[in-house]
Amino acid sequence: MARKEPTPTESLNEVLTIEQREVEGLSQATIVRRRFFRHRGAVSAMIVLALLFILIYSSIGFDVFGIKVPGWYPHTYLQRFDVALPGGQPTWVLPFNFGEFPFGQDEIGRDIFALVMRGAQQSITVMVVYGFVAGVLGIVIGAIAGFYRGWVDAVLMRITDVIIIIPFLILAAVIGRATGDFGAFFLAIALGLFGWTALARLVRGEFLSLREREFVDAARVAGASNPHILFRHILPNAMGVVIVAISLLMSGAILTEAALSFLGVGVQSPDVSLGQILNQYQGAFSTRPWLFWWPGLFIIALALCVNFIGDGLRDAFDPRQRRMPGKRGPYRQAFGAMFGGFSGGGRYDTDREDAENPGVIEVTYADDELRKESN
Structure with missing residues (x-):
């Protein structure tokens, strides 16, 4: 007996159900907090x-x-001091020798750091x-x-x-x-x-x-x-x-x-x-x-x-935000489109970091096609 292929609408419903598993049973505050801490910037x-x-x-x-x-x-x-170096230059010598006036002094001896x-x-x-x-x-x-x-x-x-x-x-x-x-x-x-x-x-x-x-x-x-x-x-x-x-x-x-x-x-x-x-x-x-x-x-x-x-x-x-910048932002997508295969390729493809974290479920390019067919 041949296996019945799911219709686009049935596949779309399955995709949406899987997409919602990540936030199933969580409060709005928990969802917002998780999304925020996934935003690297x-x-x-x-x-x-x-x-x-x-x-x-x-x-x-x-x-x-x-x-x-x-x-x-x-x-x-508010204090004024004698100028330590000519012109009030900073006494900070990289990396850890800060000196007395690390940001320098002005012409009347005030400490710029303060x-x-x-x-x-x-x-x-x-x-x-x-x-x-x-x-x-x-x-x-x-x-x-x-x-x-x-x-x-x-x-x-x-x-x-x-x-x-x-x-x-x-x-x-x-x-x-x-x-x-x-x-x-x-x-x-x-x-x-x-x-x-x-x-x-x-x-x-x-x-x-x-x-x-x-x-x-x-x-x-x-x-x-x-x-x-x-x-x-x-x-x-x-x-x-x-x-x-x-x-x-x-x-x-x-x-x-x-x-x-x-x-x-x-x-x-x-x-x-x-x-x-x-x-x-x-x-x-x-x-x-x-x-x-x-x-x-x-x-x-x-x-x-x-x-x-x-x-x-x-x-x-934003409830419409499915993924957070910092994993695969617009710049990486642009490089992927220009050079082909850079950081994964397709617009909604899962990148290497997502493959290492299978608990994070995202919408793929095929899912986007299902939406178009359903509409």
């Missing part, structure tokens, strides 16, 4: 960011509500406070507008449009001029009060879609109030988009603060920020480049790490 960025945090806050110490926590580095950013660490602390303060303030305002305004709709939506979105049409850098410069003398904390709060608009529109769109879902109707039938439905049922289902958007806002806050301080309208002396250091020593780039390299390097490192983490969160929360 995001995990690497998280490790680098953690190391930077440890270095920045343990080196020169920090203040907590007026209580000074000392660090292991002997110098502070200045950069203090500037990085200011950037992190702006990043965290700005992300919190803009995140809270964006979530609340966008959620209320998307859930209640009608005149509430119209009023809130027109206010949002008014703020959006003002160029943010000009608005931030005015805010920085007014609040820069009060320090990075108050500057971040003031910027966050006007930086929520993009997040609010994104959250509004998510709530407009989610409010029509069946679980919202079930909550209404069960007698739940509107605030309860808003923040206990709909908001948790939109948190993926919210977390990713806030992470991107935080990386943008680092660059915004650096730009304002570089223009002289951000954090003011005697305090220090990375953009302010770049502004002070921009004329020394050709003669003493170490004064310019280190603050620029920390700005790039902090912003890139937060961006990579946000990219990993976006992929982890």
Whole structure:
């Protein structure tokens, strides 16, 4: 008796069932966590960011509500010393001989390492406070507008449009001029009060879609109030988009603060920020480049790490994402298409690492053909 060949639809159902075995019985938080930790770029960025945090806050110490926590580095950013080497050159001799002034000194003897660490602390303060303030305002305004709709939506979105049409850098410069003398904390709060608009529109769109879902109707039938439905049922289902958007806002806050301080309208002396250091020593780039390299390097490192983490969160929360970048990304696929057989070949082929991990099931090129035939 001849074996009956499965139809394309039956084979497609079997493929989808196998594809779902990897996440069968797992909670949404577990699925997101596993996907995130499979994203090599995001995990690497998280490790680098953690190391930077440890270095920045343990080196020169920090203040907590007026209580000074000392660090292991002997110098502070306010001290001045005799210039150790001609031109204030760094005393760091690779690989492990750091010397007294590893990042060098400026013309008046200030330690650049201490200045950069203090500037990085200011950037992190702006990043965290700005992300919190803009995140809270964006979530609340966008959620209320998307859930209640009608005149509430119209009023809130027109206010949002008014703020959006003002160029943010000009608005931030005015805010920085007014609040820069009060320090990075108050500057971040003031910027966050006007930086929520993009997040609010994104959250509004998510709530407009989610409010029509069946679980919202079930909550209404069960007698739940509107605030309860808003923040206990709909908001948790939109948190993926919210977390990713806030992470991107935080990386943008680092660059915004650096730009304002570089223009002289951000954090003011005697305090220090990375953009302010770049502004002070921009004329020394050709003669003493170490004064310019280190603050620029920390700005790039902090912003890139937060961006990579946000990219990993976006992929982890995306339910349509079947595989994570870092195993076989678009660049490796392009090389495979050009040179043939490089890193596996076909668009959905399983590469060598996946063959060594048979527990990870992915869709193959044949599965893609089955979908086409079924359609």
